[in-house]
Amino acid sequence: MDGIFSTLPLSLLLLLQSCGVWGAPPQPRGTLCRTKPTDLVFIIDSSRSVRPQEFEKVKVFLSRVIEGLDVGPNSTRVGVINYASAVKNEFSLKTHQTKAGLLQAVRRIEPLSTGTMTGLAIQFAISRAFSDAEGARLRSPNINKVAIVVTDGRPQDGVQDVSARARQAGIEIFAIGVGRVDMHTLRQIASEPLDDHVDYVESYSVIEKLTHKFQEAFCVVSDLCATGDHDCEQICISTPGSYKCACKEGFTLNNDGKTCSACSGGSGSALDLVFLIDGSKSVRPENFELVKKFINQIVESLEVSEKQAQVGLVQYSSSVRQEFPLGQFKNKKDIKAAVKKMAYMEKGTMTGQALKYLVDSSFSMANGARPGVPKVGIVFTDGRSQDYITDAAKKAKDLGFRMFAVGVGNAVEDELREIASEPVAEHYFYTADFRTISNIGKKLQMKICVEEDPCECKSIVNFQTKVEELINTLQRKYILWKGRIPALELKILAWDKMRNRLKAI
Numbered sequence: 001m002d003g004i005f006s007t008l009p010l011s012l013l014l015l016l017q018s019c020g021v022w023g024a025p026p027q028p029r030g031t032l033c034r035t036k037p038t039d040l041v042f043i044i045d046s047s048r049s050v051r052p053q054e055f056e057k058v059k060v061f062l063s064r065v066i067e068g069l070d071v072g073p074n075s076t077r078v079g080v081i082n083y084a085s086a087v088k089n090e091f092s093l094k095t096h097q098t099k100a101g102l103l104q105a106v107r108r109i110e111p112l113s114t115g116t117m118t119g120l121a122i123q124f125a126i127s128r129a130f131s132d133a134e135g136a137r138l139r140s141p142n143i144n145k146v147a148i149v150v151t152d153g154r155p156q157d158g159v160q161d162v163s164a165r166a167r168q169a170g171i172e173i174f175a176i177g178v179g180r181v182d183m184h185t186l187r188q189i190a191s192e193p194l195d196d197h198v199d200y201v202e203s204y205s206v207i208e209k210l211t212h213k214f215q216e217a218f219c220v221v222s223d224l225c226a227t228g229d230h231d232c233e234q235i236c237i238s239t240p241g242s243y244k245c246a247c248k249e250g251f252t253l254n255n256d257g258k259t260c261s262a263c264s265g266g267s268g269s270a271l272d273l274v275f276l277i278d279g280s281k282s283v284r285p286e287n288f289e290l291v292k293k294f295i296n297q298i299v300e301s302l303e304v305s306e307k308q309a310q311v312g313l314v315q316y317s318s319s320v321r322q323e324f325p326l327g328q329f330k331n332k333k334d335i336k337a338a339v340k341k342m343a344y345m346e347k348g349t350m351t352g353q354a355l356k357y358l359v360d361s362s363f364s365m366a367n368g369a370r371p372g373v374p375k376v377g378i379v380f381t382d383g384r385s386q387d388y389i390t391d392a393a394k395k396a397k398d399l400g401f402r403m404f405a406v407g408v409g410n411a412v413e414d415e416l417r418e419i420a421s422e423p424v425a426e427h428y429f430y431t432a433d434f435r436t437i438s439n440i441g442k443k444l445q446m447k448i449c450v451e452e453d454p455c456e457c458k459s460i461v462n463f464q465t466k467v468e469e470l471i472n473t474l475q476r477k478y479i480l481w482k483g484r485i486p487a488l489e490l491k492i493l494a495w496d497k498m499r500n501r502l503k504a505i
Helices: 002-007 012-018 052-067 099-107 118-129 160-168 183-189 204-217 285-300 332-341 351-362 390-398 413-419 434-447 460-480 487-493 495-502
Strands: 038-045 076-083 087-091 144-151 172-178 198-201 235-239 242-246 251-253 260-262 271-278 309-316 320-324 375-381 402-408 428-431
Touching (some): 038 052, 038 118, 052 099, 052 144, 052 204, 076 099, 118 144, 118 183, 160 172, 160 183, 172 183, 172 204, 183 198, 271 285, 271 351, 285 375, 309 332, 309 351, 320 332, 320 351, 351 413, 375 413, 390 413
Parallel strands (some): 038 076, 038 144, 144 172, 271 309, 271 375, 402 428
Antiparallel strands (some): 076 087, 309 320
């Protein structure tokens, strides 16, 4: 709060508004996104490595993306190419002009179950699917031409040259890889920048999680809040062609323009926080480094000291290993250094055993936990547990621990929900890609703070009440002195005195 005062030397009214004393009304969701006119062709791998139930997941993904589009002859047209050893044109850009027609057609697609001729399918898209005869419109800056390739294996033909020709023809290519896909192949297929055009998921069961990304990719409407939170931590407000972030009552917007901080308390409150981190083989070394950055991102938002936040870290795989207990490190610098040094265990996924360790040991006084201080656990996993989690997950919540569940890649949603505290929707997070876990970190930074009146003792309401008492006192004093000074001038003249006294609020 002191920082707010230092930037507003005289304006009392603006100060009261800057912390949202009167609050901002929740921003209602806007209408569905209006997409820029697009010729969109899905190129889907249905080779024999794609099992029938997995192919159904691909169809669900297609349907979800289509549901978020403006479909019509003058807006977005959609076609689907199905391929294996041969290529089948399921329907072209001119075939269906309504969303309902497209969704019905997608449901009827059947897998071909032979080889994997990805290059042949891309060539078909260039010569046939994006042709005038099949409903493609003339190349224009006002019309996007997009291909989304979904594959789960190594192609049996070349893709580099044909993909280059497609991009030269003005086709923007997204490449989605599943399971044991060859990542080098995806990079040869996709448009630049590769970070935006290459996606990977560990199984078809989670491909649906990419839906939101593609809905946003096609969105050009001014109501950008309609497609998601755009990293606004609390409130997204649409403006013409853009958006801005705002905060709820009792919070202020940070310098990044997206996250919010409680006006007092919050991250400065006493807190015992333990990270429970999956170090199983499926995480992979390069992703484990991203997990460590995720941990340090959250640590950076805390006020670490003996009287404020303490942090502990536990890693698990086939066994459980305490990296460091609560209170071992007294400052953020030492905690982050210890996190960086953590070695990757690289074995199984015994989440239940790890949760039991959290309950029995991590939050014990012997391991640095403080009586009467809120306990928060953040469980991070990338796959299905190899043991039973129900009892330990329930016991953690019954003991009053506030549990957050973070899943990546092949994590099981039912397990995340079982671990998470109520309300579950606010305590579990999922992302298909390790590269995006920093976005979850941003959302967790404020949620891990104590929420029982986060500004209690130094609350904005208390602040407003004391300001009003000071103003009333000063008004009475100055009214007796000539009775000529207007109320607003009195507020301004009172500023210096109030600034000194507000530190005691």
